[in-house]
Amino acid sequence: MISRKRVRFSKMKKRFLLFLFALLTLSEARATYIFIPMDESQTQCLKAYGVAYMALKEGVTVEWLLNYRGGSFVFPDAAVFEDACKIRNVKFELIADAQETSIIQEISNPEVNMDAVKLEKPPRIAVYSPKDQLPWDDAVTLALTYAEIPYDVIYDEEILNGALPKYDWLHLHHEDFTGQYGKFWGAYQNATWYREDVKMNEAMAQKMGFQKVSQMKLAVAKKIRDFVSGGGFLLAMCSAPDSYDIALAAEGIDICQTPFDGDPADPNANKKLNYDACFAFKDFTLNMNAAEYAKSNIDVTPTRVQKYGITQENDFFTLFDFSAKWDPVPTMLCQDQTKLIKGFYGQTTAFDEHYLKSSVTVMGENKGANEAKYIHGDYGKGTWTFYGGHDPECYQHHVGDPPTDLSLHPNSPGYRLILNNVLFPAAKKKKRET
Numbered sequence: 001m002i003s004r005k006r007v008r009f010s011k012m013k014k015r016f017l018l019f020l021f022a023l024l025t026l027s028e029a030r031a032t033y034i035f036i037p038m039d040e041s042q043t044q045c046l047k048a049y050g051v052a053y054m055a056l057k058e059g060v061t062v063e064w065l066l067n068y069r070g071g072s073f074v075f076p077d078a079a080v081f082e083d084a085c086k087i088r089n090v091k092f093e094l095i096a097d098a099q100e101t102s103i104i105q106e107i108s109n110p111e112v113n114m115d116a117v118k119l120e121k122p123p124r125i126a127v128y129s130p131k132d133q134l135p136w137d138d139a140v141t142l143a144l145t146y147a148e149i150p151y152d153v154i155y156d157e158e159i160l161n162g163a164l165p166k167y168d169w170l171h172l173h174h175e176d177f178t179g180q181y182g183k184f185w186g187a188y189q190n191a192t193w194y195r196e197d198v199k200m201n202e203a204m205a206q207k208m209g210f211q212k213v214s215q216m217k218l219a220v221a222k223k224i225r226d227f228v229s230g231g232g233f234l235l236a237m238c239s240a241p242d243s244y245d246i247a248l249a250a251e252g253i254d255i256c257q258t259p260f261d262g263d264p265a266d267p268n269a270n271k272k273l274n275y276d277a278c279f280a281f282k283d284f285t286l287n288m289n290a291a292e293y294a295k296s297n298i299d300v301t302p303t304r305v306q307k308y309g310i311t312q313e314n315d316f317f318t319l320f321d322f323s324a325k326w327d328p329v330p331t332m333l334c335q336d337q338t339k340l341i342k343g344f345y346g347q348t349t350a351f352d353e354h355y356l357k358s359s360v361t362v363m364g365e366n367k368g369a370n371e372a373k374y375i376h377g378d379y380g381k382g383t384w385t386f387y388g389g390h391d392p393e394c395y396q397h398h399v400g401d402p403p404t405d406l407s408l409h410p411n412s413p414g415y416r417l418i419l420n421n422v423l424f425p426a427a428k429k430k431k432r433e434t
Contacts, residue, residue: 031094034077034085035103039070039337045411047088048073049419050147054084056122056426064332064427066324067114068107071335071420074100088148089410115324117332123168123233123425125151128159128175128224132200137403138173139237139391143418146406159220160208164227168425172240174347174390177221177247178295179214180260182239182347186291188399189259212261214247214254221247228279229380235421239347241386242298245278246286257290279384280375284355298355299348299388300371308369312395315343317350317364317373330363330376332427333385333420341413343373345397346390351375364417374417385421392417 036048052062052073062075075081077094085092095103107114127141131153144151154163164170176182181198188194205216221244228234236244246255250273254266265288266272275282287294294302304310319339322330343350343366350371356362357377364374376385390397392414393404409415 032077032097033074033095033100034081035093035095035100036073036085036090037069037093038072038335042070042091042337042411044088044090045070045337046143046147046406046415046419047410048090049416049423050149051081051084051088051090052119052423053122053147053149055081056119062119062426063104064117064119064335064423065103065107065114066117066328066331066335068103068116070337071332074103110325113321113324115328115331117328117427119423119426121426123422124166125149125169125171125422126154126164126167127151127171127173128155129153129173130155130197130200132196137391138171139404139415140171140173140235140418142391142403142406143415144422147419147422149419149422156204156216156220157208159223160216164223164232165230167227167232169233169235169422170224170227172224172234172236172244174238175240175243176295177217177240177243178250179212179217179247179256180290180295181213183287183290183293183295184399185259186293212256214256214261218247218251225279225379228382228384231381233382233421233425234384235387235418236384237346237387237418238390239295241388242281242284242348242351243295245281245298246284246296248277248279249273249275249281250286251277255286255288257288259290278357279377279379280357280360280386281351281355282357293347298351300352300369301345301347301349304349304369304371310343310366310369315366315395316340317343317366317371319364319374320362322363328427329383329424330361332424333374333376333417334363335420336413336416337411338413341417342392342395344389344392344395344414346388348388350388351386387417 038045038048055062055075060075062073065072065074104116107116129138184194201213205213208216210216253269253272255269257265270285281298284296284298286296319334319336324331350373353370353372356372359377361376362372363376365372373388391404393409393412
């Protein structure tokens, strides 16, 4: 016969176990992570990058889930991050430890093209831009401002005085490192803004001890090269990519005609170019006509309409699908909710693939037109990324046009590529398995 004392103890034990089970269930169900999807369900893709950057600034490790729902983010929950998402209208989900573990396990499956990359330290960001107001905007500063990611503006004087080592990431946009002022002379030589730009650059060259603006810009280009070689990250858009490589290739050669520096260019300039000095391009030919907009045949802008019939309606480029586990860098740089992205013009619209070095990784292209739109490579301990075009949401941006309102394009696939580059330096390098 079972005693009452024994029955009572059995009931107490059962209640305790039920209570313990309830506690464990509640603990497991309690949301401990913020999950930010980056697929078509997201309401504010661009601002989501800003929330991820904010978490990094607060010392929180962010997991970038490559190829998982458009390249989503997950990190430990905190009220300040929830509030930031709500204020910025960024869609997020609160998930429990078990759900986060399940996602990581799914991504880790060797059979799926996904990976999780830890972002640990917010990059220190600099944008290379003149202090005066030129009649155009910069897509990267628009993206950074909209995403609420802090950055510093630096220009020739700061770089020549050694400012670059303070930063991890540098952006170049609407710039001409050849000293030809964007080759705007033919169309805008009498415009006030053009004359002021020339005056400002000539004064700075004199202040920094150079006889010509082209010499100063080359010195800046070499400082940037050293920055990348030492481990820096570079993103260049619009006229910066090809003008940068041209400047390096033309070291010691006068490629500026009289309207730009007061004396004729070297008539044999094209035969003297040193392509080994370039990051991305080889075998190109300079356009030595001062009145023509193009600097070289790297840029496809002059030929793409006549040769390939490209119009706004059929202008697209396609992102490559890299292996997330074996090629995490280009995979990070290509995270998007779509692989097909609208094309857009710039001073340099895209790069003729015939003039790319074999070491260049093409990440986005219009294959039918032999155009590389989005390219990447290593230099020394650092990396560079070149992105053709001026503004991903303004097809043909003209001098004097108003800046793009990104609140009208909160999920822009073209602008997402810019912000991928911003977060990429925060990634912890993984040891490759052998």
